[in-house]
Amino acid sequence: MEQKGLHVAVVGATGAVGQQMIQTLENRNFPIAKLTLLSSERSAGKKVVFKGEEFEVQVAKPESFEGVDIALFSAGGSVSKELAPEAVKRGAVVVDNTSAFRMDENVPLVVPEVNEEDLKWHNGIIANPNCSTIQMVVALEPIRKAFGLKKVIVSTYQAVSGAGAQAIEELKSQAKAVLEGKEFTPEILPVKSDKKHYQIAFNAIPQIDKFQENGFTFEEMKMINETKKIMHMPELEVAATCVRIPVITGHSESVYIEIEKAGVAIEDVKSVLKDAPGVVLQDEPAEQIYPMPADCVGKNDVFVGRIRKDLDRDNGFHLWIVSDNLLKGAAWNSVQIAESLLKLGLVKA
Amino acid sequence: MEQKGLHVAVVGATGAVGQQMIQTLENRNFPIAKLTLLSSERSAGKKVVFKGEEFEVQVAKPESFEGVDIALFSAGGSVSKELAPEAVKRGAVVVDNTSAFRMDENVPLVVPEVNEEDLKWHNGIIANPNCSTIQMVVALEPIRKAFGLKKVIVSTYQAVSGAGAQAIEELKSQAKAVLEGKEFTPEILPVKSDKKHYQIAFNAIPQIDKFQENGFTFEEMKMINETKKIMHMPELEVAATCVRIPVITGHSESVYIEIEKAGVAIEDVKSVLKDAPGVVLQDEPAEQIYPMPADCVGKNDVFVGRIRKDLDRDNGFHLWIVSDNLLKGAAWNSVQIAESLLKLGLVKA
Structure with missing residues (x-):
């Protein structure tokens, strides 16, 4: 039965x-x-x-x-x-x-x-959607709903597990080799099927997926196009720079946004994110509380912190968004x- | 004598x-x-x-x-x-x-x-100046001279050597412990004299130096204030998010700028940077040529690549700037x- x-x-x-x-x-x-x-x-x-x-x-x-x-x-x-x-x-x-x-x-x-x-x-x-897009829109949607959204500029700090199990092994074995002063040959990252491969251990590689004609990578264009589609905002200004760093799991994002509404305070943004579905607010600078990839592994939530009001533009805000790229991503x-x-x-x- | x-x-x-x-x-x-x-x-x-x-x-x-x-x-x-x-x-x-x-x-x-x-x-x-400021202004000054400069938003990917020899040792010993599945206690990073210390190996810490009342760290405010002073531009809009990543030496920066002049092409920016003092242009996406911290160690230059025109604003550009933080920095x-x-x-x- x-x-x-x-x-x-x-x-x-x-x-x-x-x-x-x-x-x-x-x-x-x-x-x-x-x-x-x-x-x-x-x-x-x-x-x-x-x-x-x-x-x-x-x-x-x-x-x-x-x-x-x-x-x-x-x-x-x-x-x-x-x-x-x-x-x-x-x-x-x-x-x-x-x-x-x-x-x-x-x-x-x-x-x-x-x-x-x-x-x-x-x-x-x-x-x-793409992992790096998902965690960003979960954090941006409640802000858009409350205050409107005009512009997004994101720089990512992406983990190697986004490139699969082989990339995880490559990071681990390379890190060991560097620490022991041994030789190694990069074979997987940044993109297995691309021409050249580079060291990821103790390095940062500003390439995720292959390059398009316009100089952006496919990963960057995914973040741009998918964000507009998911949020139903073809007119939203979005730009992305996607970077691989030596982290096993957990993508981080430094995000600058410009909202529609004037006079919004940091506390207003925090209050909106505190009650947002799927979001955990971790933002107490005085207590050194902010999201980090090492803390997000195995959790379904999107963690947001380092919320600051831009010092020049009243409608500008900065955020730091972290999530487990294999789970919510x-x-x-x-x-x-x-x-x-x-x-x-x-x-x- | x-x-x-x-x-x-x-x-x-x-x-x-x-x-x-x-x-x-x-x-x-x-x-x-x-x-x-x-x-x-x-x-x-x-x-x-x-x-x-x-x-x-x-x-x-x-x-x-x-x-x-x-x-x-x-x-x-x-x-x-x-x-x-x-x-x-x-x-x-x-x-x-x-x-x-x-x-x-x-x-x-x-x-x-x-x-x-x-x-x-x-x-x-x-x-x-502060290490992260120096490499950025070396790349931005030739652009300012040629096209004017209005706005800068930078997200950094900073190496541990900026926090001294003890931080280098901490990254190495922690990375070894993580790879061997052993316990460890963070003691130096993010800021030796601050209350809490966090894992840096296979992690990203969005704190460099202590926090100010406005939610920015001192490192971020250094980048903002020093850039204006060095470039003689008190009116320049500058915002920074500073992040420590598990790299030994070599700071990287994802930088978005808005210039004064309209109609500037990627090639115009490249041409200006190609002849700029202290700058090495490394920007051939088709050949996967871009700056990386692992390549810059021991060199005096500031390496610039990933130059892209913003897809929404005619006067917006994105750059990736890397330099040895102990040398030019x-x-x-x-x-x-x-x-x-x-x-x-x-x-x-």
Whole structure:
């Protein structure tokens, strides 16, 4: 006899984000009747434990999605492009963590705290935004609602786990080599498929993803375009500089904003963020309380601190935003979308 | 018989910056007839090698400066406040690397590429700016000259060596402990004399120096106030967010600027920076060429790359600026000021 609940598939079940998705489904006690774990041929056959039960990971193919209600994809853009439509054809709703469909006009790009309502017009696929975008819009939306928003300039301090398990290993082994004075050859970062690779241990690399013609990287353009789409503000001024630093997990962002309203005080911004969904305010300079990546790991929230009023512009504010890039930046936001689909009756158990 | 040249004193000769000052004096073949190395009581008696000759470090006291022509100070603000006036009284010109006199109206604050002329009105003491300020103004001054400058927003990625030799040791030993899964207790960073200390290995700490009432740190206010003073632009809009990252040496800065002139292209900015004194342009995105801290160590230049035109404002530009914080940020700028004093005839051998 089948358990009451949904048939959920996780595509990319053995990856850094896939593993967090499975853990998050378990932690949230998501109503699962049947769990199907899928991957590429390379990882198929591996065993993954969910709620104490061992599951064998199977090769993802179109037929894998027969009877699936919700499919969480995190196995790279090309896998999503090929298999997400196949899953939809078979009746599944897809929550896709890759960039494959994010800017597609027929695909909602959703951060539940910001635009949960956009789930209502989905056509089978829902896109999960880029990690660095998600944590920023969670912090900016309550400010926009209260005071309006005109301009955003962000500089990121991004962890290597955003580049996958191999990048984590590279940082660790390089750091060890540097400390021991040994030789090493960078092979993964900044971008595995790009021409050159650079040291990440005890360094900062101002490149995440490849470069576009305009000098911005794809990561920077994702932050710019996705922020406008999620917040429904095509007119919003957004600029980003994305930098990889030697942190394993936890993205940080230094953000300057200009709001619409005049005469807003720091305390007004703090008061709005204090009650905002998904946000934890950590901002007591006198007590040296501010968010740091080492403190955010394993938590679903977005942490905000270092809130300052610009010294020159009355409508300018500075913020420091930190979150676990594998959770709110990926796995948790995907599972949260699945929970919203259930709550809104868009998927039925 | 005395050698032809100057009597130079280095105060703080055993510190991270003092050591670089002595090395830089040697590398530049600065005309030294007599070298006096001074320090606190704690470090006195240590031996330091200059041009193959061993020097014993002596306790710094007022009488130490008898006959000294140029005294380079880098032993903390309280030492400078006490002894710099004593050195001046005895006829020395002081180049002070601490923050003790930087905002004093009677003290020029000098980066030779930007405001060498300010040396002419010195009253015995010349202040060397904060490390993160120096590299930024070297890159911004040629842009200001060519196109005017209205607004600067900077987010820093600062190395631990800016906090001294103990901070370097703390990063190294912590990184080792994290990799080996061992316990550790932070004791130095973010600010040795502040209440709480945090992990720096595989982390990012958004605090450099202590906090002011307005929520900005002293480091951030130094960048704001010193930039205006050096560039002679009290009206310039400047905001800074200063962050410590796990890098040993080499500060990086993500900088957004708004210029006065309209219609300026990326190539115009590149062309101005290419010929600017003290600047090395490293900006070929297609070849993944951009500045990184790991590449700048041991070099006197300021490296600039990732130059992009803002996508929303015609007068907005983004830059990534990297330099060795112990050299151009401290020791080299101090020695360079000494060289300028000689060149301008303000000190005579």
